[in-house]
Amino acid sequence: MNDKLKKHLKHVLKSNFGYEDFRPGQLEVLDALLKGKSAMAILPTGAGKTLIYQMFGLMRNHTILIVSPLISLMQDQVNRMHYLGYKNSIAFNSTLSNQEKHFVIRNIKKYKYIYVSPEMLSDHGIQEIFKSLCIDLLVIDEAHCISQWGLDFRPEYLDLSSVIRNLNIKQVLMLTATASKKTRFDIVEKLNLSPQNVELISCSVNRDNIFLNTHTFSSLETKQNYLIRLLSVLKVPGIIYFSSKKVANQVTDLIKAKTSLNVEAYHSGISDDNRYRIQQQFMNNKLDLVCATSAFGMGIDKNNIRFIIHYHLPTTLEEYMQEIGRAGRDGKQSISIVLYQDSDIGLANKLALGDVPSTDEINFFFDNAKIFAKTSNDDEKIKLLKYYYSRDYSKNYVISIFNNLVHQKIIGLKSLHEYVNLQGCLRKYLLNYFDEQFSEYNDKCCASNSTVDLKFLGLFNKNIVKSNQNHTNWRDIINSLFYNVNI
């Protein structure tokens, strides 16, 4: 990139976003896009991936189409765009009512940044509508889903290559926080892009301001007791991740009873209105702690999260990296703590493999496909099999796909299991998993299966006093809502 262009981009950055300089990787990706190439950007969570296509959009006249895998995350992203002043952004997905969909379709040309779910984009009617647009860039967010989930929960991701062809898309930006070499290759292949037209920009997944800690327990009781003791001395704010809504609720109640922390549970069982309030309270430091399932925190941009605790295991190390990546975006010392009990691996197994159809199930489905064709309201497995059937895949091919998937998942779970039981350097193990080397062990690196000197890390905070967010005087509250108005 020549200096003149660099200077210009810095000017655009400063005047539109207020930043003095780019974060690692951003400029390189922009450079590739401005050259007319596609790009795969593997940048850690919190590296400012959104800014890349926002800025590219400022320099192009037409639509930026963003495929995003999680609907809850999509709305968060659009909210953030609106917050930043990009009102011409819209989330186009199945949560819209028919009336809303018609409204959006009628006004489709008014939107610059269109977020769309893969299911929606698979729909031929929708593709026809998008054909009327000139699409400057297709952004595939969480691009690893093509490989990790594409076979699993999101068969529509596999349609993206035909979308690229049908909509005559010239440039694709694939974004992900973590992708092994194998996954990278898989993404480009599944999208049917020519490898020489894709520029790869990757930064280390390592986040050296996040201390890594694992802790194993022999019983639920000791795990819970440890958690409560830990929370009474750990600097907030933080997030605790669960893989069960029910347990998230139970532990929230336990924390409310045993500590003075302001805590709320956040998961798909909570209504939209309440999710909004929890997110905003957390963003505004009115909540110390959120007990969440994995959906929480992806769309929010909170810099000062000090800890991420895993009460349950994630299903892969990729997911783990994404989740701990929400800590310490301000660069300050933070910590990831995995609280592990042997029985947790069973839950992780169930979650990882539960939705994969077995060979018997696949056989049964294909032998009775005509009957299944008439059913609706199917579970995820049937939906998945119907998808393959409708695309004319043979039974044996589908069996081989799923056998391979199970194999991959078991390898993934094995790595996870090794990680939580590891006696050596956790960071080294993690980075090796993502095809990176690591040898710079220091005393702010990790502690496997042992307690941590929180004082040394500057994460000790004994006297947590419950911040009283509730005015009890309604007059004060109402007066505080308006500038300079009092009765």
Add this chain to the structure above:
Amino acid sequence: MKIDDEFLIFLFSYNQPRRPKLIENLLAGRKTVSTLFWGMRYRLLDYCGVFSKFKEFSIMSKVHKLEKSGYLRRSKDNKHLLLTKLGLDRQKNLIDNYYLPKHLDVYQKYNVAKFSKRFLLAVQIVSEYSFHNKQYFPLQMNILEYNLIKNWFKNNKKTDFILKMHRLLYNFADSLDNQRAIQFATALTGHKRIALTNEQQKSQLNVTSLQLYFMQLDLFSELIIFIKANQDYNFLYPLLSDLDIQLMGNASFDTFKLLIKGNSINKIAHIKHIKTNTVKEHLLNAAIVLPKTAFPYSLFLNNETIKFFKHNLKGNIDEWSFVTIKQTHISFFGFRLYQIFRSKH
């Protein structure tokens, strides 16, 4: 939403046998003639559809539990349930200790939940505007609803609506008792202020989810009445548009309007391309929900018919049976209409 046992106790009677499935259909807002008719007979019609927004809502397993615990008993025909003495005592004890909805009649007229979403967004927008802040996360809602508020804002921002909004919030809260005023104020989101979550409100008020649900609906029902009652708040009238609900159902309301214009049942069936039986069902729905004077009973029940019914149908209206008069020229429509007519005495 968890339906409390305490609430269910209030839906049953010590004297009148009631069908639990019918009550469930009523709460879920399934507006068939039989649901509305029995809803009226049970004096529960105002509860119609209060839980229509809840997914997979059912009361049956809870009802069975209440029966097992001795609060409810089966009637002789095994299909109906009654409160036991124990159940009746519990009901009496709960009257002062359990929050029951106060403004069911308003829920039946207006979509209160829709209004409250609009109103809360309006407050947030005005609040942020008064601080000249454009960078904030607006409350989430349907795009069309959002546009309605945005247009309202555009039409008002040149006026003194900040003051007016403040005055409305203040005066309304002032009209409430202190605890409810706090509940109202803490439900507001605005500049540097985020509403309490339902969980936080529940622990603040020490109530269940269902009680909180009714408390919130009641607060905003009162707010609707408050705004409507005072011309000073007419800047908020656009927020009240399109909130009307027809308890009898929209299709029944259309049919009823055609009847009032002087069309016969056959004519209405022809105009609307529906069966005459459907027209009759619509008219029964209308008769059930309307006050006695608002429905033209005389069109269908002449003095002679009424005399006939008086002679043949006696005692408890709930127990009247069409079978006893089936041999005559009287239709089921006439029979049911007379039942409704007499229920309105």
